[in-house]
Amino acid sequence: MLYREAGDFKTSYRDDSQTFPIKLERWGYYAVVALAFAVVPFVINDYWASAVLVPFLIYAIAAIGLNILTGYAGQVSLGTGGFMAVGAYSVYKLMTAFPDVSLLIHVVLAGIITAIVGVLFGLPSLRIKGFYLAVATLAAQFFLVWLFNKVPWFYNYSASGQITAPTRTFMGEAISGPAASAPAKYLVCLSFAFLVAWMARNLTRGSIGRKWMAIRDMDIAAEIIGVNPLRAKLSAFAVSSFFIGMAGALLFAVYLGAAEVGEAFGINKSFLVLFMIIIGGLGSIFGSFAGAAFLVLLPVLLKNLLVGNLGWPTDLAAHIELMIVGALIVTFLIVEPHGLARLWSLTKEKLRLWPFPH
Amino acid sequence: MKLKFPAIVAAATMLAAPAMADLIVPNMSYRTGPYAANGIPYADGFADYFTLLNERDGGIGGQKVQVPECETAYNTEKGVECYEALKSQNPLVLNPLSTGITYQLIPKIGVDGITLYTPGYGRTSAKDGSVFEWVFNAPANYWDGASVAVKHILDQEGGDLTGSKIALVYHNSAYGKEPIRTLQELSKKHGFELSELPVDAPGQEQKSQWLQIRRDKPDYVIMYAWGVMNQVAIQEAVNIRFPMDKFIGIWWSGSENDVKPAGAGAEGYKALTFHGVGQEYPLYDDLKQYVYDAGKAAGAGDQTGTVLYSRGAYAALVIAEAIAKAQELAGTAEINAAQMRDGFEALDITAERMVELGLPDFGAPIQLSCENHGGDGLGRIQQWDAAAGQWNLITDFIEPDAEILDPLIKEDSQAYASEAGLTPRCN
Numbered sequence: 001m002l003y004r005e006a007g008d009f010k011t012s013y014r015d016d017s018q019t020f021p022i023k024l025e026r027w028g029y030y031a032v033v034a035l036a037f038a039v040v041p042f043v044i045n046d047y048w049a050s051a052v053l054v055p056f057l058i059y060a061i062a063a064i065g066l067n068i069l070t071g072y073a074g075q076v077s078l079g080t081g082g083f084m085a086v087g088a089y090s091v092y093k094l095m096t097a098f099p100d101v102s103l104l105i106h107v108v109l110a111g112i113i114t115a116i117v118g119v120l121f122g123l124p125s126l127r128i129k130g131f132y133l134a135v136a137t138l139a140a141q142f143f144l145v146w147l148f149n150k151v152p153w154f155y156n157y158s159a160s161g162q163i164t165a166p167t168r169t170f171m172g173e174a175i176s177g178p179a180a181s182a183p184a185k186y187l188v189c190l191s192f193a194f195l196v197a198w199m200a201r202n203l204t205r206g207s208i209g210r211k212w213m214a215i216r217d218m219d220i221a222a223e224i225i226g227v228n229p230l231r232a233k234l235s236a237f238a239v240s241s242f243f244i245g246m247a248g249a250l251l252f253a254v255y256l257g258a259a260e261v262g263e264a265f266g267i268n269k270s271f272l273v274l275f276m277i278i279i280g281g282l283g284s285i286f287g288s289f290a291g292a293a294f295l296v297l298l299p300v301l302l303k304n305l306l307v308g309n310l311g312w313p314t315d316l317a318a319h320i321e322l323m324i325v326g327a328l329i330v331t332f333l334i335v336e337p338h339g340l341a342r343l344w345s346l347t348k349e350k351l352r353l354w355p356f357p358h
Numbered sequence: 359m360k361l362k363f364p365a366i367v368a369a370a371t372m373l374a375a376p377a378m379a380d381l382i383v384p385n386m387s388y389r390t391g392p393y394a395a396n397g398i399p400y401a402d403g404f405a406d407y408f409t410l411l412n413e414r415d416g417g418i419g420g421q422k423v424q425v426p427e428c429e430t431a432y433n434t435e436k437g438v439e440c441y442e443a444l445k446s447q448n449p450l451v452l453n454p455l456s457t458g459i460t461y462q463l464i465p466k467i468g469v470d471g472i473t474l475y476t477p478g479y480g481r482t483s484a485k486d487g488s489v490f491e492w493v494f495n496a497p498a499n500y501w502d503g504a505s506v507a508v509k510h511i512l513d514q515e516g517g518d519l520t521g522s523k524i525a526l527v528y529h530n531s532a533y534g535k536e537p538i539r540t541l542q543e544l545s546k547k548h549g550f551e552l553s554e555l556p557v558d559a560p561g562q563e564q565k566s567q568w569l570q571i572r573r574d575k576p577d578y579v580i581m582y583a584w585g586v587m588n589q590v591a592i593q594e595a596v597n598i599r600f601p602m603d604k605f606i607g608i609w610w611s612g613s614e615n616d617v618k619p620a621g622a623g624a625e626g627y628k629a630l631t632f633h634g635v636g637q638e639y640p641l642y643d644d645l646k647q648y649v650y651d652a653g654k655a656a657g658a659g660d661q662t663g664t665v666l667y668s669r670g671a672y673a674a675l676v677i678a679e680a681i682a683k684a685q686e687l688a689g690t691a692e693i694n695a696a697q698m699r700d701g702f703e704a705l706d707i708t709a710e711r712m713v714e715l716g717l718p719d720f721g722a723p724i725q726l727s728c729e730n731h732g733g734d735g736l737g738r739i740q741q742w743d744a745a746a747g748q749w750n751l752i753t754d755f756i757e758p759d760a761e762i763l764d765p766l767i768k769e770d771s772q773a774y775a776s777e778a779g780l781t782p783r784c785n
Contacts, residue, residue, distance in 0.1 A: 045446075046442050046445065046446075047442040047443055047445075047446060050438055050439070050441075050442045051438065051439040051442045051443065055435065149530060149556070158773075159482075159483075159535065159536060159538075159539050159770055160457070160461065160481070160532035160533075160535050160536050161531075161532055161535045162458075162461045162532045164461065164465065164777070166777065166778070167779075177465060178465035178466045178468060178469040178470075179469055255438070256434060256435070256438065256462060257462055257465060257466070258434075258461045258462040258464075258465070259434070260434075260458055260461075260531055260532050262530055262531055262558060262559050263433075263434060263458055263531060263559065264434060264435075266559075300439060303429075303439075307428075307429075313427075314387065314389060314427045314428065314429040315389030315390055315394075315398075315429065315657075317429070318389070318390040318429045318431065319390060322390075
């Protein structure tokens with residue numbers, strides 16, 4: 001009854017094609033953004049920032065990045081962990097080489113470096129497709145991890161091969177290192193996530209996004225109608241790696257504070273982000289957030305519920321948690337193979353008609 | 359979802375918070391994942407020792423010790439989550455049993471004022487207390503281990519290693535890379551040739567490394583492995599018929615779980631240790647009476663007396679002694695985290711004290727100071743007897759080569775101090 005088009009008059013094409021065409025939804029979106037930017041920073045504590053919201057936002061950025069490549073342009077990638085490592089090590093080298101430049105600029109630069117690396121590893125996509133491309137990106141994953149382990153220059157010759165983020169400030173407030181406060185870390189990640197989502201949404205609605213989707217749906221047809229596959233595929237790799245690189249940079253500098261490439265950016269990370277977009281929904285920005293929320297928040301929620309509330313032994317809880325998350329993934333994919341985003345849009349369809357479904 | 363989740367978690371954390379008056383010593387354990395075989399006995403030993411103190415002595419100085427457990431799965435992201443969750447409970451000291459998590463926590467604990475105790479692991483240069491104010495790694499660290507292993511090899515070879523070859527098989531992570539610098543310096547000093555063979559985590563695949571060992575025929579192999587990598591490495595060494603008495607693991611590569619899968623082939627495998635082994639100590643009588651027979655043993659209760667169980671109990675013992683010292687210094691039983699740190703710094707566990715605690719000749723005396731947070735670094739060698747299914751101590755405590763280690767520690771801690779902008783204390 002509340003969620004309906006009726007009475008919401010559009011008098012321009014601009015209004016008609018906006019992201020949130022229905023008034024209630026639009027207000028809901030404004031409310032969430034206002035809440036996230038103006039209320040949450042004042043109530044957030046260390047646990048909520050470091051264990052829940054910061055990882056959620058960072059993985060959402062990575063998921064949006066991978067979704068552009070896999071969901072919109074149809075290029076399967078298993079190199080996400082490796083590209084995140086490029087972002088992390090770039091930001092580390094930049095932070096230590098140019099300590100006076102703002103970390104925020106370094107994060108963007110790390111994204112650009114990752115974009116270049118991504119384009120290099122995207123070159124095989126012009127010749128190979130599908131599973132074969134997945135294997136080529138898998139090679140990128142292993143090569144990059146090996147490289148950062150092997151060449152001491154990347155970790156500034158430290159004895160253990162660990163990289164540690166020094167403290168950097170923005171407008172006098174520490175945003176990385178041990179002194180960074182919970183609201184500062186949260187706001188940095190939130191701002192990046194917001195900008196990335198906004199950029200991705202607009203890119204995918206414009207001509208570039210349409211080219212990506214044309215390539216995804218049928219590359220030969222796309223080529224015949226004039227889409228240049230070289231440019232479309234490589235631009236997808238570049239934009240995707242740009243986002244993933246920034247996610248890796250934030251993961252290291254703001255969230256973890258110290259990282260070791262094999263552990264933090266191994267093949268598991270590639271799979272984790274891939275699962276996020278599969279569960280969330282391929283080709284959907286909302287799906288990227290939903291998938292990241294599902295895989296980051298649910299284990300923490302279950303852990304707190306089982307160990308904190310029910311007082312179960314930690315090992316039993318950890319095992320049950322894996323089983324519950326696994327079972328839920330299977331259930332969700334059986335109920336809706338197109339992910340949480342599709343589930344959400346079906347709900348919206350039904351809401352529009354409610355309470356008179358016929 | 360968005361609204362419900364905060365409410366549930368807030369409720370969960372509130373219910374989980376223990377009473378404030380107790381001494382909180384969290385157990386950051388891992389009972390799941392590829393390192394569980396090693397994580398379980400350690401966590402059980404750690405918890406059982408505090409249970410014993412609570413049951414037998416009513417805690418420490420009349421204060422009960424609470425040991426909330428948090429599962430890290432040896433994963434740094436879960437480690438962060440655990441740290442943030444535990445931090446709100448005002449813990450006195452943390453013992454994460456993971457070098458990766460330790461590296462992550464070192465900058466944070468300085469700001470939050472929580473002591474980090476990393477016996478036998480973590481960042482080696484934390485021994486330099488003038489830089490690492492809140493970190494303690496007594497009684498021994500990775501570099502001590504490397505040096506003790508080389509000393510033992512020297513002993514075996516009649517004091518001369520010129521021209522011999524030693525291979526280092528290591529877990530390709532912060533932990534495994536730690537000893538490389540020390541071994542390089544030692545190879546210069548003693549004239550042996552060092553080859554480095556990294557194995558990627560978790561370490562189930564190491565055929566190529568062992569083929570290389572078969573080809574190069576090093577005189578000795580030193581191993582820094584953990585979890586499933588231990589078992590695979592020992593099996594592979596048996597497969598290529600490497601002489602087991604020339605295969606020396608660090609103390610993290612020397613538990614029953616590591617050698618048993620290789621069966622009789624593991625006979626003679628050596629590993630370092632910084633404490634005694636087995637159940638032949640009076641402490642076990644008390645443990646049996648107050649903990650096992652009372653049905654209060656942690657976990658499944660089947661790890662008693664194993665190497666890692668003993669190590670977990672030893673870590674708990676050192677923490678308990680430091681708490682007692684802190685209570686003595688502060689003049690109150692309800693110590694806070696800062697007083698806990700002072701207790702660690704003034705820690706002095708003598709050989710007589712170890713007898714009183716029911717563990718005669720179990721560990722070397724530990725005496726810490728403002729400059730020295732790492733003790734003397736003594737280690738001994740244990741050897742596996744496959745037929746009897748037990749470890750035997752074959753040497754006395756061996757002193758590491760301070761001449762090599764001290765400058766290295768100074769160099770690494772100074773590098774950290776300048777990177778983090780710290781001014782050394784203790785002047």
